[in-house]
Amino acid sequence: MRARDDDLWGIGDLAARAGVTVKTVRFYSDRGLLPEASRSAGGHRRYASDALDRLRLIRSLRTLGLSVPEVRRVLDEADATDGMGQALEGAVAERLSELGTEIRSLRWREAALRLVQESTPGERADRLQLIGGLSVPPSTAPLVRFWRGWLPPRMPRRSVDAFLEVAVPQPPDDPAPAQVLAFARLNAFTRGPCPGAAQPRPEAHRAVGARGAAVLYAGLAEAYELAGVQLWKGREPRPGEALDCFVDVYTSAYGVRDGEQFRRGLAGQLAADARIDRYWELVAEVVTEPGRRPEPTPGTAHDWLLAALAAQTGTPPTTAV
Structure with missing residues (x-):
């Protein structure tokens, strides 16, 4: 009035x-x-x-x-x-970021609830314990710590970061219950005792030192990418560009020449080294949407290349650990 x-x-x-x-x-x-x-x-x-x-x-x-x-x-x-102007733009951008985090958290909670709902009575206790080990939205920090303990000490930071980008899967923003379970298992796996703890890194990698390791891991990323293409095409392990790139990585890191004797020795060494296949199996489950073809991972690419090398050299196939 x-x-x-x-x-x-x-x-x-x-x-x-x-x-x-x-x-x-x-x-x-x-x-x-x-x-x-x-x-x-x-x-x-x-x-x-x-x-x-x-x-x-x-x-x-x-x-x-x-x-x-x-x-x-x-x-x-x-x-x-x-x-x-800037005050409004900054406030809106910050709020959008906060909402994105809140939405991801809600989606993970929803998927986790559905996982429990869909579990049998005998599965629920174990799955609740796995879920309880996750933050929401989940953090990749345990996975990063796992790999930092695995990689050679004094390896250049840029090389470490490049490897972690490939090796550490990002949690999906809108996960299915199966992806929540896989990430929870992956989180528990990296927090537990490291497989081959007495030998935290493959001997084939330990021998090259920190500088050689930077070259080695960078080259392996390229070889794994080439092998990933073959995996997508459904091709059986076989000699070719991907395998040659894989072997060249090791000859460059060791400073030796390629040849039949070297390949046979490399196949034997890699077959005898500690493996973390379970990690890569879980990574594939995390990054693959249900009902879709499994995404290639560095682990599956390595297995494909090692099988191709074993077939070429007549070396017995490796046993997963």
């Missing part, structure tokens, strides 16, 4: 026009977001007509999830520049 025959409104009139409660108007006024034009002789708040647009803007910003301090920064910038 108008206090006088001028352009000032009382707090109840402003609240009614904006469709909010008087308490809401008072809240924003007390926090300096909605300035009063004046006070009546009885101490009642009076607002200019432009307060209605400002109140509507405040409500819009709050509806978007912006905090009161963020709203204040947006309004201060609007008052100073007659427009909304």
Whole structure:
């Protein structure tokens, strides 16, 4: 209701026009977001007509999830520049990032609940324990620590980061229950005793030292990519470009020439080395959507290349560990 025959409104009139409660108007006024034009002789708040647009803007910003301090920064910038720019863009970008995390968390919780719902009574205790070991959304930190303990010490950081990018799967944003179970098992696997703990790295890799390891792992990434193409095509392990690239990686790292004797020795050494096949099996389950063909991983590519090398040299096939 108008206090006088001028352009000032009382707090109840402003609240009614904006469709909010008087308490809401008072809240924003007390926090300096909605300035009063004046006070009546009885101490009642009076607002200019432009307060209605400002109140509507405040409500819009709050509806978007912006905090009161963020709203204040947006309004201060609007008052100073007659427009909304960086403060609003920054607040919106931050809120979108927060919402993305919240949505991923909800999707993982939903998939985890469905996993428990779909489990048999005999499976539930074990699966609940596995799920309890995950953060939500899940973190890849245990997987990263696992590989940092596996990789050669003093290996260049750039090389380590490049390897981790390939070896550590990112949790899917919208997982199926089976992917939640696979990631939970992968998390438990990397937290448990490392297979071959007395020999944390393959002997074929230990022999090249830190510098040679950087060359070795970079080259293996290329060989695994070539082998991955063969896996996608459903081809059986066989000699060819992928195998030659694989062997060249080791000759370059060792500083030796390729040849039948070297290949036979390499096949035997790799077959005898510690394996972590279970890790790669779980990685494939994490990155592959249910009902789709399994995605190639460095582990499956390595197995394909090793089988191709064994077939070429007549070396007995390896046994998974």
